[in-house]
Amino acid sequence: MIVNILMLTLTNTVRLVSDPMTTNNPGGTGRGSNAPSRREQILSAAAELFARYGFHGVGIDDIGAAVGISGPALYRHFRSKDAMLGEMLTGISERLLHGGRARTVNAGDPLTALEALVAWHVEFALTNSALITVHLRDLDSLTEPDRHRVRELQRGYVEVWVDTLRRCRPGTAEHTARASAHAVLGLINSTPHSALLDTARMSELLHRMAMNALLADHEDGHGTR
Amino acid sequence: MIVNILMLTLTNTVRLVSDPMTTNNPGGTGRGSNAPSRREQILSAAAELFARYGFHGVGIDDIGAAVGISGPALYRHFRSKDAMLGEMLTGISERLLHGGRARTVNAGDPLTALEALVAWHVEFALTNSALITVHLRDLDSLTEPDRHRVRELQRGYVEVWVDTLRRCRPGTAEHTARASAHAVLGLINSTPHSALLDTARMSELLHRMAMNALLADHEDGHGTR
DNA sequence: CCAGTGTGTTAATGATCGTTAACATCCTGA
DNA sequence: TCAGGATGTTAACGATCATTAACACACTGG
Numbered sequence: 001m002i003v004n005i006l007m008l009t010l011t012n013t014v015r016l017v018s019d020p021m022t023t024n025n026p027g028g029t030g031r032g033s034n035a036p037s038r039r040e041q042i043l044s045a046a047a048e049l050f051a052r053y054g055f056h057g058v059g060i061d062d063i064g065a066a067v068g069i070s071g072p073a074l075y076r077h078f079r080s081k082d083a084m085l086g087e088m089l090t091g092i093s094e095r096l097l098h099g100g101r102a103r104t105v106n107a108g109d110p111l112t113a114l115e116a117l118v119a120w121h122v123e124f125a126l127t128n129s130a131l132i133t134v135h136l137r138d139l140d141s142l143t144e145p146d147r148h149r150v151r152e153l154q155r156g157y158v159e160v161w162v163d164t165l166r167r168c169r170p171g172t173a174e175h176t177a178r179a180s181a182h183a184v185l186g187l188i189n190s191t192p193h194s195a196l197l198d199t200a201r202m203s204e205l206l207h208r209m210a211m212n213a214l215l216a217d218h219e220d221g222h223g224t225r
Numbered sequence: 226m227i228v229n230i231l232m233l234t235l236t237n238t239v240r241l242v243s244d245p246m247t248t249n250n251p252g253g254t255g256r257g258s259n260a261p262s263r264r265e266q267i268l269s270a271a272a273e274l275f276a277r278y279g280f281h282g283v284g285i286d287d288i289g290a291a292v293g294i295s296g297p298a299l300y301r302h303f304r305s306k307d308a309m310l311g312e313m314l315t316g317i318s319e320r321l322l323h324g325g326r327a328r329t330v331n332a333g334d335p336l337t338a339l340e341a342l343v344a345w346h347v348e349f350a351l352t353n354s355a356l357i358t359v360h361l362r363d364l365d366s367l368t369e370p371d372r373h374r375v376r377e378l379q380r381g382y383v384e385v386w387v388d389t390l391r392r393c394r395p396g397t398a399e400h401t402a403r404a405s406a407h408a409v410l411g412l413i414n415s416t417p418h419s420a421l422l423d424t425a426r427m428s429e430l431l432h433r434m435a436m437n438a439l440l441a442d443h444e445d446g447h448g449t450r
Numbered sequence: 451c452c453a454g455t456g457t458g459t460t461a462a463t464g465a466t467c468g469t470t471a472a473c474a475t476c477c478t479g480a
Numbered sequence: 481t482c483a484g485g486a487t488g489t490t491a492a493c494g495a496t497c498a499t500t501a502a503c504a505c506a507c508t509g510g
Contacts, residue, residue, distance in 0.1 A: 467494100
């Protein structure tokens, strides 16, 4: 108790001790275990529910039931319902940004960088469709600080796309590149609404459509054939 | 009162009299006036709010305040908050479907039909970005019958796309065409998140990207130039 | 002139839901 | 062995919010 008060009077961002409310260690009490921790179980279940019914459409009891505990027990793991959404969306945004950065710096020419970026986002969207849905839908259910953080990360990710695009097509205006990036992300993120093909075929289709949308070169609306 | 009871005992879908709760006449009491009726004012304001904060994030008082009246007065115009969302989303879905059908039947060859379809959706999305956002986000906040209706209309609209696509590229599997349609709709519907270019430039960009995504012809990921 | 309809207002109601309190249990480490 | 932390449980609290009640008032058509 006294320790908690001291922590709060110092600063929120500095962690004096490992606090189960804010750390993400796998395996609970087990030492080397990499089984998903309770927090991760909960976040994953919550993501599915949020994706299907929306953040405000899901009750705390629903989330509890989904992991076999009931209701208020969740407060042993998260400070609040808002905190769950916050961790979920900052998590996905960080993963996207870092993954995108990693794939583009390890690529030689701009075109393979773009290719890698598309492949990365396609794979991510297909693997985490629930997260994508929540990310698109419940961004504004976040508390102000979390929303700010997520927006920052998003901006950074789009920046990666913009830079890569402009290296592929020098002379493209920044606004144009940004709009193109948003459009292609929208294309790829459509996969949660679709889910008609098996993963391999879907991946290939999205990849090809994305590249064509970005690079196919003709000026008027329809091609010559 | 007695009349209402009689109406309910008969059937819900048959309208015995013109009921302000379910009709959409413009101009209120004015006869030929085509100024937006109160209902339309309210729906439009509600659409903006729903787009920004989500259906559950907007209170009935907020909607009232947005049109200058306060709270429960809305119940003079709509049966419930759910009914507002219902009318809003069935409305947009019907407009999309009918507009899409109209543009494709009036086109000669498949390619110009597709072109017209793309142009139609781009124009619609740019003109009604709030509605698009709500449509993508709050579909599952609908009551069951409304959701069913909207899903039906959506299915029909996608069907128009699928048919047009398959006439452009015979031999395309239906599943593939459907997935492509969803992807391109996702691309075009990205415009509410973007809004960086002026309408003309944005329209042209989305149009070109959509056509390239659908028609550009090469098999592997990157083009030959 | 005046019934009635359309349109508003504010106050109460009732349900839902996030959060906290109070209490129980199991497991671990000194 | 046993103190204490981690993790649950159920019951209460409090806020929010859609909906309804009760009332007011302009306007219009007979």
